[in-house]
Each structure stands twice: as C-alpha cells, then as structure tokens.
Amino acid sequence: MKDRHLDNYGPTKDDSKSKKDGEKVPIYTGCVARFPLALREVAIVSNECAVKKYNTSSGDMGYLEVENGIERYSDALLGHMLDDTEGMKQNSEDFDVLHAAQVAWCALARLEIMLRNEGKIKSVRQPHFMRVEAMTMVDGSEPELDIALTGLT
Numbered sequence: 001m002k003d004r005h006l007d008n009y010g011p012t013k014d015d016s017k018s019k020k021d022g023e024k025v026p027i028y029t030g031c032v033a034r035f036p037l038a039l040r041e042v043a044i045v046s047n048e049c050a051v052k053k054y055n056t057s058s059g060d061m062g063y064l065e066v067e068n069g070i071e072r073y074s075d076a077l078l079g080h081m082l083d084d085t086e087g088m089k090q091n092s093e094d095f096d097v098l099h100a101a102q103v104a105w106c107a108l109a110r111l112e113i114m115l116r117n118e119g120k121i122k123s124v125r126q127p128h129f130m131r132v133e134a135m136t137m138v139d140g141s142e143p144e145l146d147i148a149l150t151g152l153t
Helices: 027-032 036-053 069-085 099-117
Strands: 130-134 145-149
Touching: 027 036, 036 099, 069 099
Parallel strands: none
Antiparallel strands: 130 145
C-alpha cells in the first residue's frame, strides 16, 4: 500500500526509462492547485495580521515560538469560527480579513507546530519557491491567479 504522503503519477508505458517521482509530495497539485483562492486569503492573514498587527517582517516564523502555541491557536481557531458562523464574515478588528481565513491560518499554525514537535520535519527552509499573485478580475468573477513556481528540484 502506498504511503498517503507520497506522490503517485501513475504507470507509464516504459517505467524503466521514466523519471521516478513517486517519493515527492505533490505540494502544487495536492494543495495550491486545489485551493488557490483560499490560500491567497490565508496569505493575506499572514501579511495583514502578522506584519501589521504584530510588527513583524514578512516570512517571520515567530508564531512557532508562542508559549502553549497549540492551545492558543486552538482557542483562536474556535473563536474565529464562532465569529464566522455568527455572521461576522470580516474581522473589523484585524484589518477586515475574513474570519474563515483566520480559522484556516490558525489550523495551519497549529498543525505546523504539531508536526515539528513530532519530528516529522527533517529540515526547514523558507518557502521561497512559490509566488502567488492575483492578476485580474474577469466580469466581476473571482480573480484568476498566476502561480509561479521557481527553484523546484
């Protein structure tokens, strides 16, 4: 049985001559391509709330060092979820970002801390390989996204 964390591009005609990608996690196709709009909103939370509210720099990883981080992000996650379900879609106290995006950010922060605590991450590098930019609005619909991947090896 294949590990659920591994990539599976399926069989090729001549498997002996094809590139073996079975050990790679499909970060783009497994996450970014499926949730580009949601991830853009989470990135806005990271920038607006972290950089402006807490006066940190973009890419700052200080959230990992918050005392009792799992419990604090769990509490924050549920607080934003309650506000979201009570009809307060935008958080006027936090730069009008969506409460739902803050729920997702807290869930990601919580999971990141849990995985690091369990030793699931061997090495950590800044996610410099990916840039997501909003391009244009087409007839009032959701923005099309230009996803640029660089430095993937």
